[in-house]
Amino acid sequence: MRFEHTGLEEEVRELSLLDDIMEENGFVRAGGWDYERLTYDYKIEVLKDVYYLRVQGVAVEGDIGGRYAVIQLMKPILGKHYYPHGVEYDEEFPENIVSKCEGILKKVKEHLVAMPK
Template sequence: MKFENTGIENQVVELSRLDEAMEELGFVRAGQWDYERVTYDHKIEILEAKEVYYLRVQGYAIEGDVGSHHATIKLLTPLLGKHYYPHGVEYGEGEDFPKTVLTRSQDLLKKAKEVLATLAQQ
């Protein structure tokens, strides 16, 4: 599922500042990058239902190199996906997401927008 018009897509942020901001919000980049792209995931677990969802924010380098930690990143439209063991995460529009997961995702994206706006002013 895509979250359109969040105010995050098309934001341009320096990589090290973006890493710090996303980590503070509970997003993990870990090994999910190459020299041109980054991916931040926030894991949302529904323990009672034994379901796992991932809120994903991706971006690509418009300048510099992600591997050297010196890059300027342009963010893409955030995604929400459901994990299916052992196949992986599905981001398709046909997925059904619980209201609590949607609300939590929207809240996180709103906070991310605020944090990114603060970074842009600095």
């Protein structure tokens, strides 16, 4: 599921600032980054189900492995993890999970807006 109209896809920010804001909001930078792309994950566990709210980004200046990078965020996505196959995104998600994700994304956007560019 892709979240539309969050405003995050309009954000272009320095990587270290993004790392701080995302960590403050419960996200971790996934270990699968490369020099041009990254993913921040927010893990939600409900009973036996595991969901991932993901905010991906692409470097528009510098590279992610270097000392400096500027990142353009993309539209956030929500997926459900199925062991051992991975994460599926094209599903119907429980309304409480979707609402929780919308609240988290709103909070992230508010933090980004409060920080100078």
